[in-house]
Amino acid sequence: MSDDKLLHSRRNALKCLAQGGAGTLFVLAGGVFTPLDLARAADDKPGTAKLGKPLFVQISDTHIGFNKDANPDVDATLTQTIDIVNSMPEQPALIIHTGDITHLSKPAEFDLAQQMLGGLRTTELHTVPGEHDTSDATVTEYFSRFGKASNNKGYYSFDHAGVHFIALINVLQFKPGGLGTLGADQLAWVAADLKGRSSSTPIVVFAHMPLWTIYESWGWGTGDADQLMDQLRRFGSVTVLNGHIHQIVQKVEGNITFHTARSTAYPQPIAGEGPGPSPLKVPADQLPKMLGVTSVFVQKHPSSLALTDATLA
């Protein structure tokens, strides 16, 4: 395919996305992940060619099964998101899904989500569950499909391209009235996992609920995340990726960059606006601008990652 044709097909894919939302692309630059606009990256605007090799794409909060006014067709917006990722000039090595794969933890929702995510050209998929994925009465639907990587614990780690990835679960042990919880067992496992690891190893941590407190009244945080951060502080490059709040919120604290991703399904209000984090109904032409994916690129060296966010329009 000629470059012109490729560009054309990518533009078409982006045009399709005018109805929905995409993910986030990450580039680690100078040890700090920098978010970039994925739509801009796919549109070959100046500067994007210097992004480097795409390391991974983060997809979040696909909420398959949701059918309310805020987005009556979440299947279509996920399909558009997958098209955006598949049309990237160079495919990412892996895909991360930061939870709320389904809306109601129903078997049919998980089956459809798996089938749809199977349409990604990048086949290596790593997941963590959201609270919507563990809301079945027996809490088994997620683990029967995605539990293998963690031996059904929900947390695990792996290495890729010199980057150490840590997947955590913070949606199972809720203290009533409180925030998400990692728990003593998981924190002890993280300590063992990081022991003896060089401080120059770039670390990517991902979990569904934010690993810092964004808004306590809506449970947008993790009660014992400070104990995790104490363990991560010695590393030169740490990127913490979450979903849950359906909008981008970022913070940099020392060497730790925090970033929450957009949903591919529907936006949520800004913290504190309204009675709770209900699906936010926006005009149809606004919706695609509020959905998206995040991508991470490696620039020259693994400790140099850049982060970009793309919307469906």
Next chain:
Amino acid sequence: MIYRKYRTMLTLTRIALLWAAAASFPLSATAQDAGQIVIKDYMFAPTSVTVKAGTTVKWTNKDDEPHTVVSDAALFRSGAMDTDETFSFKFDKPGTYHFTCSIHPRMVGTITVE
């Protein structure tokens, strides 16, 4: 006209009979009312409910967002309830039962069984 009047009287009699029947079992009627919890705007309403032992409590979700009802003591756990879906649990033993929504853990409530 006469026929219609007769029918109206009959209906009124029926209503009176039903009213008397209901009034003769005021406790069960009250207990049934007390066993209804509505979930709206990310809150259980009422937050605290007192019922007699043997009462079945029913939760109804009136939000656009799914909610669950999970007992702190792992006595009961609903699946995700979508809009207008319900969950019921019968409380046989006296005691205090705290519950939460596992999707929105800030949502809490208490059932007191007498």
